[in-house]
Amino acid sequence: ATKPVTITITGAGGQIGYALLFRIAAGDLLGPDTRVRLRLLEIPQGLKAAEGAALELQDGAFALLDAVDVTDDPGRAFDGANHALLVGARPRTAGMERADLLSANGGIFGPQGRAINDHAAEDIRVVVVGNPANTNALIAKEHAPDVPAERFSALTRLDHNRALGQLAAALDAPVGDIRNVAVWGNHSATQFPDVSHATVAGIPVPNLLTTRLEGADEALQWLAETFIPRVANRGAEIIEVKGSSSVASAASATIDHVHDLVLGTGDRGWTSAGVVSHGEYGVPEGLVFSFPVTSAGDGADWAIAEGIELDGFARSRIDASVAELVGERDAVRALGLV
Ligand code: NAX
Secondary structure, three states: OOOOEEEEEEOOOOHHHHHHHHHHHOOOOOOOOOOEEEEEEOOHHHHHHHHHHHHHHHHOOOOOEEEEEEEOOHHHHOOOOOEEEEOOOOOOOOOOOHHHHHHHHHHHHHHHHHHHHHHOOOOOEEEEOOOOHHHHHHHHHHOOOOOOHHHEEEOOHHHHHHHHHHHHHHHOOOHHHEEOOEEEEOOOOOOEEEOOOOEEOOEEHHHHHHHHOOOHHHHHHHHHHHHHHHHHOHHHHHHHHHOOOOOHHHHHHHHHHHHHHHHOOOOOOOEEEEEEOOOHHHOOOOOEEEEEEEOOOOOOOOEEOOOOOOOHHHHHHHHHHHHHHHHHHHHHHHOOOO
């Protein structure tokens, strides 16, 4: 039998945590042959909820689940961790300015980055789910100088999956036939969900949209006025309809993200993830930016898809999200958080 893999989940007593834990224990994260040890990190107020989840995990009698530990000590939580899912964050509350939000989260992701640096396993991989996810990932990465920057990512897979869902519905096509959708930028309303390189069963999506909407201009209009805003504002739509934020879909996207990183994207084309830019596509070096990515699996890092042609529309959308993320980076710099 292989050595169990240690997975640390922060905010494990929260809603997304509760939806994540049982799927991880069932083998959805790393596959049906990999045993897992779970470390649930919470703040003192969240410990009881995490302990309750741990009791229920025991009651699930999961064959792949080796151990569950609950703690409020980041050093213990990240000790020997192979994967860190950073879900717990400080939400924006009424009257909170952006600087307050960034500073409250800096107080979480700085120390967690340092604890990862000092205690995690050699092969640690980190995905940040808690918002503002891109900038929280930047802060964590900056506090972990001994961990390669490529090991840090921010979750934009939910945005990617939302784009797939909308496109599948609009074209009446199975999600599994769609390839090479991309989400560029920040996990925020400035994100750019891009289907200009996407195909359905090998046929270019722009051609399919042009046929269906009876004109190339109509297709572009639908993308700019319906598709992009629907995907970018889907979180708000969910809150409006169900009265609370996305939970199971966010947990599912987190599972997809780690699963595809570890086991590889294979012949399924691009997925999307917030990763550290080396200057690709004119995105300033060091920013955590969502790009179309693939993974070769087997210990590989996310690889940014190369050689993509960007038209003027794409360029302006990407530049807008860059500007927002540069603003967030400058704000956390001014606060001394990175
Ligand atoms: P909940 O409020 O239900 O859970 C958050 C949990 O984190 C709480 O139990 C809290 O005690 C814990 N926590 C807070 N600070 C902590 C710390 N320093 N260490 C450990 N635990 C800590 O929120 P939930 O609905 O689970 O959402 C979690 C985060 O995901 C939020 O920041 C949310 O904005 C973000 N989301 C990100 C998405 C993405 O696509 N990147 C989509 C879904 C979601 O909105």
